Amino acid sequence: MKRNVASQLLASILVNAVYAMKNMPVMLINTLLTPFSFLIVITFISRGSLLGVAIEGALIMTMVSNGLGLQGDLSHLKNDMKLQEMVVGSPTSATIYLTGMAISELIYALPALILLAILAVLFLSLTPFGIISIVGAMVMIFIVSVALGFFFSTLTADVIQSFAFGGMLSTILSALPPVYYLITYIPMPFRYLAYISPTTYAAEIAQNAAGFINISTTNLVLDWSILAVFAVVFLFIAIKKSRWVDI
Amino acid sequence: MPEIICKNLSKRYDKDRLALDKINLSLKLNGVFSLIGRNGAGKTTLVRILSTTLLPSAGSAYIDGMNVMSEAGKIRERIAVVPQEARPIGWMTPKEMISSYLMWRGFSYRESIKRSEEALDLLGITKFANRLSQRLSGGTKRKVLVATAIASDADIIFLDEPTTGLDPISRGELWDLLLKLKKTRFIFLTTHYLEEAEILADRIGILENGKLLSVGNLHELRNKMGYPYSIKILGSVKEIKINKGRIVKGRDGHTQIFTTEKEARRLGSILIKRKTRFSINPVSLEDIFYYFTKEEVGEES
Ligand SMILES: Nc1ncnc2c1ncn2[C@@H]1O[C@H](COP(=O)(O)OP(=O)(O)OP(=O)(O)O)[C@@H](O)[C@H]1O
Numbered sequence: 100m101k102r103n104v105a106s107q108l109l110a111s112i113l114v115n116a117v118y119a120m121k122n123m124p125v126m127l128i129n130t131l132l133t134p135f136s137f138l139i140v141i142t143f144i145s146r147g148s149l150l151g152v153a154i155e156g157a158l159i160m161t162m163v164s165n166g167l168g169l170q171g172d173l174s175h176l177k178n179d180m181k182l183q184e185m186v187v188g189s190p191t192s193a194t195i196y197l198t199g200m201a202i203s204e205l206i207y208a209l210p211a212l213i214l215l216a217i218l219a220v221l222f223l224s225l226t227p228f229g230i231i232s233i234v235g236a237m238v239m240i241f242i243v244s245v246a247l248g249f250f251f252s253t254l255t256a257d258v259i260q261s262f263a264f265g266g267m268l269s270t271i272l273s274a275l276p277p278v279y280y281l282i283t284y285i286p287m288p289f290r291y292l293a294y295i296s297p298t299t300y301a302a303e304i305a306q307n308a309a310g311f312i313n314i315s316t317t318n319l320v321l322d323w324s325i326l327a328v329f330a331v332v333f334l335f336i337a338i339k340k341s342r343w344v345d346i
Numbered sequence: 347m348p349e350i351i352c353k354n355l356s357k358r359y360d361k362d363r364l365a366l367d368k369i370n371l372s373l374k375l376n377g378v379f380s381l382i383g384r385n386g387a388g389k390t391t392l393v394r395i396l397s398t399t400l401l402p403s404a405g406s407a408y409i410d411g412m413n414v415m416s417e418a419g420k421i422r423e424r425i426a427v428v429p430q431e432a433r434p435i436g437w438m439t440p441k442e443m444i445s446s447y448l449m450w451r452g453f454s455y456r457e458s459i460k461r462s463e464e465a466l467d468l469l470g471i472t473k474f475a476n477r478l479s480q481r482l483s484g485g486t487k488r489k490v491l492v493a494t495a496i497a498s499d500a501d502i503i504f505l506d507e508p509t510t511g512l513d514p515i516s517r518g519e520l521w522d523l524l525l526k527l528k529k530t531r532f533i534f535l536t537t538h539y540l541e542e543a544e545i546l547a548d549r550i551g552i553l554e555n556g557k558l559l560s561v562g563n564l565h566e567l568r569n570k571m572g573y574p575y576s577i578k579i580l581g582s583v584k585e586i587k588i589n590k591g592r593i594v595k596g597r598d599g600h601t602q603i604f605t606t607e608k609e610a611r612r613l614g615s616i617l618i619k620r621k622t623r624f625s626i627n628p629v630s631l632e633d634i635f636y637y638f639t640k641e642e643v644g645e646e647s
């Protein structure tokens with residue numbers, strides 16, 4: 100039979116985003132609220148001066164947390180439902196499953212992204228190039244998070260492992276990097292630590308694009324290159340090294 | 347005729363224990379093959395390896411000439427699996443669950459909905475079509491999963507304990523369905539209900555401790571056992587000399603003798619003379635299962 104790839108992608112989107120939100124509306128509230136918690140806190144303690152940075156931070160963070168969210172979602176489907184086993188033993192390849200599920204996380208993030216985009220238009224002054232830069236950084240960091248999330252989900256056999264992997268990944272991708280504030284706030288030797296995290300490069304690109312910091316063209320190119328390398332390497336690992344078939 | 351072939355197929359999860367021990371098997375890809383065996387015998391392990399979701403540790407396996415390791419992609423075009431511990435996704439309805447699975451298989455949305463409605467109807471669970479799965483009973487959840495495989499285009503279907511948790515009527519209904527289905531598709535089924543294997547299976551495999559003890563249809567298994575008749579006596583048989591056969595302590599105070607037809611006749615006439623109450627029957631699958639998997643109680647003579 101001729102298999103419809105669009106259908107195969109849509110299946111993941113329906114299962115992990117559309118049906119989840121339609122049948123369990125509480126998830127919709129969650130996805131809307133989460134990005135705003137930090138935004139509000141940072142804005143208040145900076146007496147409003149960091150509002151713009153925090154909006155950008157929330158945009159980046161929404162991509163990271165929904166990308167990493169894939170790890171928890173897929174671990175649950177794999178270990179508690181044995182769904183992955185049904186999918187592995189079917190014509191759906193790992194790449195199609197990963198792509199569909201990645202899109203599902205984006206759709207799940209859509210309500211928050213729309214609200215944040217409105218705030219960005221209202222409170223940030225962006226050039227067209229700035230907008231492209233921010234969206235590009237968001238896409239890159241999403242690829243990194245989704246790839247890592249997928250890879251680690253295939254290694255889990257139990258929900259406890261999934262919690263552990265989730266905690267580790269979110270420390271590296273969301274706690275360590277200066278997303279809601281400027282990287283210049285971090286004192287010098289520690290700043291290098293932040294550069295371990297791919298998110299730092301995305302944040303730096305976004306903050307530069309909105310004019311909150313000024314980095315040299317060389318550094319900007321370097322940021323993009325490093326981010327691209329992270330994305331390509333992790334995507335390669337996700338597709339080639341994931342444990343799709345159990346050992 | 348296409349086949350499933352296993353050559354010295356072994357699986358070792360941990361260092362000290364083999365879950366599958368050099369399985370050699372060749373099965374025509376038609377009808378129902380039923381794998382029976384005690385808990386931990388290795389049934390699920392074999393199902394998972396053949397359905398390309400688990401790697402073997404040694405040996406090889408082929409489905410219609412395709413290697414389960416190097417040609418898994420091609421095999422996956424043809425198979426559908428319902429794992430032993432699978433559950434429908436709680437936040438979805440049975441219709442959403444079945445149709446999503448079909449979409450993963452590459453059916454259009456419309457075709458998937460149509461096929462899922464038909465499958466729900468076949469399994470008699472149309473009235474639950476739009477209820478969240480988390481609110482369904484255990485047996486209905488099981489039926490939803492079986493429906494995914496039945497609704498699919500797969501011509502090789504792996505069902506790992508599909509009827510566990512089904513009430514006797516539902517089980518009978520599923521049997522009827524599988525009997526129809528097996529005319530056009532191959533079904534690899536594991537079960538703890540020996541009656542189910544007897545009714546559905548064209549061939550039966552007995553797995554014990556990772557070893558495939560015997561394979562064949564009921565008639566062949568009886569012959570392999572060597573004793574096609576079973577005599578059941580209430581009480582003991584101490585005073586009777588048995589020339590040929592095996593004595594097993596029955597499960598309900600009976601003594602059971604597996605023996606040949608000739609010996610069964612001889613013993614029968616002795617028992618009649620002694621006015622002992624007894625029954626003679628051809629051995630059932632249950633007898634065969636006990637014979638192959640349980641440690642011996644009586645001695646063979
Ligand atoms: N993931 C695993 N890791 C380690 N050992 C395992 C794993 N899965 C199964 N085993 C072991 O392999 C052996 C065979 O298990 P398997 O699940 O194949 O048995 P089964 O015949 O399906 O049993 P049941 O009737 O209880 O479903 C058992 O000893 C089991 O403990």
Ligand SMILES: [Mg+2]
Nearest residue numbers: 389390391430
């Ligand atoms: Mg099992």
